[in-house]
Amino acid sequence: xxxxxxxxxxxxxxxxxxxxxxxxxxxxxxxxxxxxxxxxxxxxxxxxxxxxxxxxxxxxxxxxxxxxxxxxxxxxxxxxxxxxxxxxxxxxxxxxxxxxxxxxxxxxxxxxxxxxxxxxxxxxxxxxxxxxxxxxxxxxxxxxxxxxxxxxxxxxxxxxxxxxxxxxxxxxxxxxxxxxxxxxxxxxxxxxxxxxxxxxxxxxxxxxxxxxxxxxxxxxxxxxxxxxxxxxxxxxxxxxxxxxxxxxxxxxxxxxxxxxxxxxxxxxxxxxxxxxxxxxxxxxxxxxxxxxxxxxxxxxxxxxxxxxxxxxxxxxxxxxxxxxxxxxxxxxxxxxxxxxxxxxxxxxxxxxxxxxxxxxxxxxxxxxxxxxxxxxxxxxxxxxxxxxxxxxxxxxxxxxxxxxxxxxxxxxxxxxxxxxxxxxxxxxxxxxxxxxxxxxxxxxxx
Amino acid sequence: xxxxxxxxxxxxxxxxxxxxxxxxxxxxxxxxxxxxxxxxxxxxxxxxxxxxxxxxxxxxxxxxxxxxxxxxxxxxxxxxxxxxxxxxxxxxxxxxxxxxxxxxxxxxxxxxxxxxxxxxxxxxxxxxxxxxxxxxxxxxxxxxxxxxxxxxxxxxxxxxxxxxxxxxxxxxxxxxxxxxxxxxxxxxxxxxxxxxxxxxxxxxxxxxxxxxxxxxxxxxxxxxxxxxxxxxxxxxxxxxxxxxxxxxxxxxxxxxxxxxxxxxxxxxxxxxxxxxxxxxxxxxxxxxxxxxxxxxxxxxxxxxxxxxxxxxxxxxxxxxxxxxxxxxxxxxxxxxxxxxxxxxxxxxxxxxxxxxxxxxxxxxxxxxxxxxxxxxxxxxxxxxxxxxxxxxxxxxxxxxxxxxxxxxxxxxxxxxxxxxxxx
Numbered sequence: 001x002x003x004x005x006x007x008x009x010x011x012x013x014x015x016x017x018x019x020x021x022x023x024x025x026x027x028x029x030x031x032x033x034x035x036x037x038x039x040x041x042x043x044x045x046x047x048x049x050x051x052x053x054x055x056x057x058x059x060x061x062x063x064x065x066x067x068x069x070x071x072x073x074x075x076x077x078x079x080x081x082x083x084x085x086x087x088x089x090x091x092x093x094x095x096x097x098x099x100x101x102x103x104x105x106x107x108x109x110x111x112x113x114x115x116x117x118x119x120x121x122x123x124x125x126x127x128x129x130x131x132x133x134x135x136x137x138x139x140x141x142x143x144x145x146x147x148x149x150x151x152x153x154x155x156x157x158x159x160x161x162x163x164x165x166x167x168x169x170x171x172x173x174x175x176x177x178x179x180x181x182x183x184x185x186x187x188x189x190x191x192x193x194x195x196x197x198x199x200x201x202x203x204x205x206x207x208x209x210x211x212x213x214x215x216x217x218x219x220x221x222x223x224x225x226x227x228x229x230x231x232x233x234x235x236x237x238x239x240x241x242x243x244x245x246x247x248x249x250x251x252x253x254x255x256x257x258x259x260x261x262x263x264x265x266x267x268x269x270x271x272x273x274x275x276x277x278x279x280x281x282x283x284x285x286x287x288x289x290x291x292x293x294x295x296x297x298x299x300x301x302x303x304x305x306x307x308x309x310x311x312x313x314x315x316x317x318x319x320x321x322x323x324x325x326x327x328x329x330x331x332x333x334x335x336x337x338x339x340x341x342x343x344x345x346x347x348x349x350x351x352x353x354x355x356x357x358x359x360x361x362x363x364x365x366x367x368x369x370x371x372x373x374x375x376x377x378x379x380x381x382x383x384x385x386x387x388x389x390x391x392x393x394x395x396x397x398x399x400x401x402x403x404x405x406x407x408x409x410x411x412x413x414x415x416x417x418x419x420x421x422x423x424x425x426x427x428x429x430x431x432x433x434x435x436x437x438x439x440x441x442x443x444x445x446x
Numbered sequence: 447x448x449x450x451x452x453x454x455x456x457x458x459x460x461x462x463x464x465x466x467x468x469x470x471x472x473x474x475x476x477x478x479x480x481x482x483x484x485x486x487x488x489x490x491x492x493x494x495x496x497x498x499x500x501x502x503x504x505x506x507x508x509x510x511x512x513x514x515x516x517x518x519x520x521x522x523x524x525x526x527x528x529x530x531x532x533x534x535x536x537x538x539x540x541x542x543x544x545x546x547x548x549x550x551x552x553x554x555x556x557x558x559x560x561x562x563x564x565x566x567x568x569x570x571x572x573x574x575x576x577x578x579x580x581x582x583x584x585x586x587x588x589x590x591x592x593x594x595x596x597x598x599x600x601x602x603x604x605x606x607x608x609x610x611x612x613x614x615x616x617x618x619x620x621x622x623x624x625x626x627x628x629x630x631x632x633x634x635x636x637x638x639x640x641x642x643x644x645x646x647x648x649x650x651x652x653x654x655x656x657x658x659x660x661x662x663x664x665x666x667x668x669x670x671x672x673x674x675x676x677x678x679x680x681x682x683x684x685x686x687x688x689x690x691x692x693x694x695x696x697x698x699x700x701x702x703x704x705x706x707x708x709x710x711x712x713x714x715x716x717x718x719x720x721x722x723x724x725x726x727x728x729x730x731x732x733x734x735x736x737x738x739x740x741x742x743x744x745x746x747x748x749x750x751x752x753x754x755x756x757x758x759x760x761x762x763x764x765x766x767x768x769x770x771x772x773x774x775x776x777x778x779x780x781x782x783x784x785x786x787x788x789x790x791x792x793x794x795x796x797x798x799x800x801x802x803x804x805x806x807x808x809x810x811x812x813x814x815x816x817x818x819x820x821x822x823x824x825x826x827x828x829x830x831x832x833x834x835x836x837x838x839x840x841x842x843x844x845x846x847x848x849x850x851x852x853x854x855x856x857x858x859x860x861x862x863x864x865x866x867x868x869x
Contacts, residue, residue, distance in 0.1 A: 123746055124743070126750065127743060127744065127750050130750040130751070185556065295859075295863050296863050296866075298863070298866070298867065299866060299867040313776065313778075313779060314775075314776060315775055315776070316553075316554050316555065316584075316585060316774070316775030316776075317554070317555045317556065317775060318554055318555050318556035318557075319554045319556060319557065321554070322553075322554040322584075323859065325855070325856045325859045325860060326591065326856060327856060327859075327860040327864070330860075330864070331860070331863060331864055334864070334867075335867055346743060347741060347742065347743045348741075350743070350750075351741070351786065354782055354785070354786065354836060357836035357837055358782075358836070360836070360837040361591075361836060361837050361838065361839060362591065363860070364839070407836060407837060408836070409785045409788055409789060409832075409834065409835045409836045410788060410789055411789055412789050412790065430749075431749055431750055431751075432749050432750065432751050432755070433722065433748075433749035433751050433752045433754075433755040433756075433759065
């Protein structure tokens with residue numbers, strides 16, 4: 001079960017980490033110390049700072065400013081003339097999932113978890129790092145009304161799986177609407193539900209069961225507390241707890257606000273349906289995945305507290321995607337709908353900054369707002385905005401160093417850093433094909 | 447049946463078809479009985495004119511008359527009565543060309559009905575793609591956001607060995623006939639070494655047929671068995687139209703080139719995923735290459751930027767190439783692939799040529815398209831910057847001198863829903 005695993009995971013490394021941090025802060029430089037010197041720092045949340053240094057100690061950003069001094073032994077990265085931005089987040093990915101993206105036998109399977117089927121050595125982690133990606137949300141697919149629990153990881157290429165997981169990230173639950181969950185590509189669908197109306201009722205039924213389950217536990221806790229207080233001789237037999245149900249436990253998280261709903265939706269009507277059902281159960285919003293027609297109901301999304309995670313300009317690949325327009329980022333932005341741009345692809349993830357540039361092209365969304373869509377907005381969509389998504393003191397030392405402004409056509413990722421450690425460095429001669437053509441790369445001809 | 451009579455009928459069809467391949471733009475603008483479009487004349491003034499073929503002209507004027515560019519320069523006399531179009535502070539570029547798409551032959555994917563991009567049977571060299579183009583396809587108009595005025599499109603849905611002739615079309619017009627630039631821009635052959643023997647037999651048969659057809663036309667044959675497919679092969683085996691070999695891997699490219707040379711064909715290689723591994727071969731054999739897949743993921747044994755860097759490596763080595771998308775709905779995103787190639791070393795001027803003049807030249811239409819020069823078709827863009835740049839916006843488009851209405855699907859929906867709130 002997920003929550004138990006979660007507890008185990010978070011306890012042990014957390015304690016070890018705390019111990020190591022205490023040790024390292026007072027002692028010599030650690031492998032997670034770094035001074036990134038002299039670049040233009042794109043903080044995302046606090047403007048662009050020219051000729052600024054970023055000091056990372058024990059994996060956390062400890063100082064941002066001009067002419068910082070590197071403590072003894074701390075590695076210095078020269079970023080002069082370059083652009084230093086927070087490591088990029090892709091909040092809709094399936095990378096690292098070693099089969100098991102969809103548990104398709106039943107439509108409602110909130111109990112299954114990506115954590116059980118992930119591999120730490122997916123080669124696409126490296127090519128994503130080469131595009132400045134540091135964090136991904138790797139997810140179940142869209143074949144199920146309620147498809148299971150996802151995982152938020154950092155692309156610490158080469159490290160064991162346990163080190164990739166962001167312990168503090170809230171649980172996210174994948175839901176899906178529309179053509180995929182209806183299995184509409186099948187000529188002879190045999191699984192309920194087959195219609196959007198049916199999907200709505202499946203959602204209602206599932207959340208109602210989860211609410212009943214929460215109520216039953218609440219009732220039990222109250223009875224148990226009363227029983228605990230009661231006279232030992234007269235209180236009789238202890239009340240029996242409700243039967244534990246892993247499905248309903250997972251769903252209950254969405255009702256009590258500890259789990260973030262991530263809902264695959266294309267058409268406006270299905271998103272409106274989801275918001276109606278969520279409101280019935282007091283669910284305070286969530287994130288629509290793709291939300292291709294979200295621009296049609298942007299005021300409703302904003303009013304109901306739903307965010308989106310979109311493709312910048314993919315469209316027309318099926319009838320559901322036939323109304324998608326590349327101006328959606330503009331309309332979301334103008335309506336105050338928080339939006340991230342995702343890849344959903346082991347290829348596209350390598351150039352998410354280029355996807356973000358499309359926000360400027362299609363309607364002139366301000367540049368920093370476009371960069372938010374691949375950093376802090378994605379972090380907010382995942383509930384990890386206190387850790388990543390901007391360059392601020394106290395946040396993780398996750399950084400992508402670009403050759404030019406990240407939305408500039410000439411730009412390339414030169415280096416990707418996670419928690420103060422370099423995971424991608426373009427100047428390492430064996431990774432790049434065309435460095436001989438690149439006089440600025442600082443490499444030598446072999 | 448009287449063979450002589452059949453031969454006569456054959457020759458007529460054949461002659462007409464052959465002539466069709468060489469038709470001029472003026473001839474194919476109109477269907478019989480329909481008046482040619484009335485062109486407004488324009489003088490686009492005050493902008494930075496990026497001609498692509500020559501010097502960029504600051505504060506230049508492009509004069510457009512009857513659908514053609516009639517003057518370009520910084521000192522053009524504008525005839526009285528010509529509408530002026532102020533491009534001050536903007537840029538004027540030639541319309542972009544995508545040299546490989548499936549546009550107009552399918553609407554939204556995922557359903558059989560709107561997808562019309564393959565024919566049954568392995569050899570269909572008599573098929574011409576343009577005839578099935580839906581001029582009202584929503585997929586055509588939206589490509590203007592990327593600056594594309596002209597594309598090559600073709601049937602290729604199931605990868606049969608010869609799916610037919612690709613056509614070159616402009617993305618604005620009221621009928622497929624009016625949109626066609628070249629009905630037969632190249633015969634598409636989905637090449638693989640495994641198909642080499644069969645294709646050799648087929649091409650040799652076609653060459654022999656072409657010789658007999660020529661003799662028949664000269665009245666030197668009493669008997670001539672007309673064949674619709676063999677007839678379709680004639681422009682391809684006589685060099686009138688290039689054969690476009692689809693080939694991606696190194697072995698396939700190599701064997702396709704060898705096949706084309708052995709058959710004495712005029713040819714183009716399209717695909718070229720492995721081209722970066724074999725630049726010497728491509729230069730040595732003077733291969734014309736249409737490359738796609740800047741954005742494709744590297745193989746596990748390849749550098750992370752192998753395909754980002756391919757255009758730069760090809761350019762450095764002196765390979766003659768253009769870049770295409772291979773797409774349908776997202777042809778407009780090709781500018782981002784070309785832009786990525788720039789980031790990984792391709793000079794910007796070559797990047798632009800790879801979707802304008804070099805594409806036109808490789809496809810044999812550079813006499814009409816690909817640059818802003820006197821006498822060329824007025825396919826023009828007014829933009830905020832280089833259309834290859836990630837954040838440039840295309841603001842106005844002219845196709846054959848007509849200002850294209852800004853009513854594509856993206857812009858219609860933008861206007862409708864932006865007006866709801868916020869915007």
